[in-house]
Amino acid sequence: MFLSRQHVVMARTLGVAIVATIGLTSCATYDADFARINSRLDQLDAKVQGAAQSAESANQSAQRANQRLDQIEGRVQQLEAAPRRRPRG
Template sequence: MILTKQNLAKLGVAAVVIAGLGGCATYKEEFATINSRLDSLDQKVQSAAQSAESANQSAQQANQRLDALEGRVQQLEAAPARKPRG
């Protein structure tokens, strides 16, 4: 085969294509790594969401207890002042 400029160009294109096909495995590995990281982040987000929901429920219960006490506090504040003994 005579190496003309046209044949050299075809050979260069073929080399690029072959090198690109060899790189597919690398991309698959990179995508697998990225997917693994995304899965890990998803688990962390789910855990954080559960913790936030638990904290929200605890806060709501605390608010209910405070609301229940508020009526009693208002009664005590509205009661006439007691005279000290002595």
């Protein structure tokens, strides 16, 4: 009877140790997963920032093009409204 009780105590202790070891191992696995996820998020953030800069540059180019069109629009309207010149000859 005494050996059986001692074995039960030893088995419990061993079981607790195994569960604790597995728990600590899984935490290390989660740390690696979180590091991988954070790395991926950093890469995506860099891509988003690059895309935002490209979009801002394209927006500025479009605004400059619109300003040039606005500048020549008056001259185009004058030419369209002017009387037609007859060809010589």
